[in-house]
Amino acid sequence: MNLILHIDLDSFYASVEENRNPEIRGKPVVVCMFSGRGEGGAVATANYPARKLGIHSGQPLRTAKARASDEAVFLPADRHHYKVVSDRIMAIFRKHADAFEQRSIDEAYLQIAGSFTNARSLAKTIKQEVAEKEHLTCSVGIGKNKLIAKMASREQKPDGLTVAKDFSPFSHKPVDKLFGIGPKTLVILKRHRIHTINDLSRANLNMLIKEFGERKGRLLKEHAHGRDNEPVEEVVRQQLSRIGTLPKDTRSYKDIMLTLQQLIDDLYRRTKKEYVAFRTITLITITRIMEMKTKSHTLEKQSNKKQDITQAIETLLRSFLREHPDDVLRRVGVRVSSFDPPKQKKKQRALSDYK
DNA sequence: GCGGAGATGGACC
């Protein structure tokens, strides 16, 4: 039997920082993304002592600071370093898997052939290896598909190991515990008196399709039954982007280009590192009131030149300012996509697969 | 009807 392990490194950024500086181990540790405007920013990761104080990822630093105790430690995120550590750990995961898929800097799916007993002992082996070599813990979920494995890994944290032989442990849970259901979807489901995953599994398919569209409608119902046939496979990157906060809200072309040029320089370094040539360049803007607007331009042919990005962004920014005379910008970003070789469209899964 | 381009929105980490 093929089984899937989903592995999640526990409060990854914060744990890496605790290893780097044992002085702070056990204290509330909050890894921060600073916006560059004084103390402004958001929480990237909080370790468990910090979470006990009510500090969570995504929270404004203001709020986190207000909840912090005296001995709490606030540190700037050092993503380059976390990436180095992550790469070493992903190599450990990969060598134990028949098929492997990294989902983010701290998460991955492993597919193995074997029994639940085999899978459980492999999970223990991996946890032990990560503990010995990297002094980090992780939480593992095991199931027959990616969805169940993912849901299982969230059951026990930190340092958990959860085997889910079927989907029954999750059926009674609130519907927003189902992977893929966020705040917007939740509001719509509530309107239809759908509160639990079980409710969703019995919902009217036509209603779901009407509300969410063909694909998502069917997918919701399938997922609510614990059914999922997504393969475990390496993900090919489709886009690269870099976003930053402006020193102050503005719509001055010169000031905005100053920030954009830094972002372009950085993004361009990454395209070279990843050997990607791009065709589409997108200007991302986030206004003072947090509305995101984008403008993009596709080149005649693939490019790997910085000048092509800069040129396109200059033009896009000029049109943006002309077309949105009332928008004052807070953050801006640059994205490149349509990489070479043209990434094959993810095999359109026949809708019949979900019937 | 199909595709690419462009814009937007939702979700997750």
Added chain:
DNA sequence: CTAACGGGTCCATCTCCGC
């Protein structure tokens, strides 16, 4: 003091347009 809010990626859907 009734606010304030990072950064990155993926995917789906809609519109428009040429073919």
